[in-house]
Amino acid sequence: MRNLHARTCVLIACCLWSLFAIAGAEAAAADARVHSNAESQLLAVLNLAQQGEYDTAINDLSDLIEARPNFRLAQLVYGELMVARSGRSIEPAISDQMRDQREALLDEAKTRWAHRVSAATDGKVPAAILQMAPEYEHAIVVDLANNRLYLFANEQGVPRLVSDFYTTIGRGGAGKQVEGDMRTPIGIYHITRYINDNGLPELYGVGALPVNYPNALDRARGRTGYGIWLHGVPRTTYSRTPRASEGCVVIANDDFESIRDHVNVGTTPVLLTTGIDWVPAADVEKRRTEVLSAVESWRHSWQAIDTKSYLTYYSPDFVSDDGRDKPAFAAYKKQVNASKTDISVDLNNISIFRYPGEDRMVKVTFNQNYTSNNYQAEDRKTQYWQQSEDGDWQIVLETERD
Incomplete structure (x- = not known):
């Protein structure tokens, strides 16, 4: 049984990208994180096959298929192992359509295997999450380049990895620009609502979590489109291939249900990015x-009614959510501050995220309590700060809660 056709090795070792270091990684990954059980079973089967335990691999895969008859990738691997064990060619005479489907499923296998766990288990954190306010109990980060969704818990402002799952993105890839481009957006969003399967077509599986694309930055950048959701899959399949949606982030129904209870509508941030930079916590603390x-200096200048200094924290390219550019905004602030004799500005519940897809930009959100001699207001504010080449931070966009 160990003398399988040489092409089997191509399937298991090359087509699946020779990622069988999973055996060693499984021990490192045996922590409190939650993974898709079906995915874990499939990867274990492939690991057995790589070790030459073909009979055990086929038997275990048979059990998986019995439990998950809609897991098409598992069915493909089962069929290929059975063909290879018989000594026949791994490339049967099939139609072009079936060959395309097979290649798409093999891409799914590669993607699942390529998922690395070491960076997430050695004390490193994602560089994108600099600080989480207490209201953010969890955060979702989707690595669009590697088809992986990560769920983080907020532990005193620091993200702790809870679970990670394979995901499908848009057929056009990442970086949505216009309506109909079939791309998944890159950016920071939040869940706007939860839709259960009673109100959805079967395409969306057990539920959907729409996000607020396009956000204020998208609109400022001229991006268009709508209807970007995180959702499940039809019950006729366990998962979809890596690029198969119209721009949504799609995960298995089991995986959707496992994260649904960790999502708070209106608050849970969803970061859609291409690649995750895992760094030591000290690096995050420094940034x-x-x-x-920078935020504190901006606040202090405002509170001191030092309008000249205050305005230096706004980029020449600044735009407000009501459409004011920098000159118009400056004129407005000078007029308002002319009547002030006393200003107090308190900020709390501050969250800071690096903005994916933008050069040296962060998104800062906070609750703001403003009191002056003739006005008082409590607001939720979002600011997009960008660092210049000389190291200064300036606000490029400011809006009410986005």
Whole structure:
């Protein structure tokens, strides 16, 4: 049984990208994180096949298929192993359509195998999450380049990885620009509502979590489109191939249900990015402190009614959510501050995220309590800060809660 046709090795070792270091990684990954059980079973089967335990692999895969008859990738691997064990060619005479479907499923297998766990288990954190306010109990980060969704818990402002799952993205890839381009957006969003399967076509599976694309930055950049959701799959399939949606983020129904209870409508941030930079916590702390210092200096200038200094924190390219550019905004602020004799500005519940797809930009959100001699207001504010080449941080966009 160990003398399988040589092409089997191509399927298992090359087509599946020779990623069988999973055996060693499984021990490192045996922590509190939650993975898709079906995916874990499939990867274990492939690991057995790589070790030459073909009979055990086929038997275990048979059990998986019995439990998950709609898991098409598992069925493909089962069929290929059975053909290879018989000594026949791994490339049967099939139609072009079936060959395309097979290649798409093999891409799914490669993607699942390529998922690395070491960076997430050695004390590193995602560089994109600099600080999470207490209201954000969890955060979702989707690595569009590697088809992986990560769920993080908020532990005193620091993200802790809870679970990760294979995901499908848009047929056009990442970086949505216009309606109909079939791309998944890159950016930071939040869940706007939960739709259960009673109100959905079967395409969306057990439920959907729409996000607020396009956000204020998207609109400022001229991006169009709508209807970007995180949702499940039809019950006739366990998962979809890596690029198969119209721009949504799609995960298995089991995986959707496992994260649904961790989502708070209106607050849970969803970061859609291409690649995750796992860094030591000290690196995040350094950047967090740097950004907080800029925000505090901005607040202090405003509170001191130092309008000239205050306006230096706004980029020449600044635009407000009501359409004011920098000159119009400056004129407005000078007029408002002319009547002020006393200003107090308190900020709390500050969250800071690096903005994916933008050069040296962070998204800062906070609750703002403003009191002056003739006005008082409590607001939720979002600011997009960008670092210039000389290291200064300036606000490029400011809006009410986005």
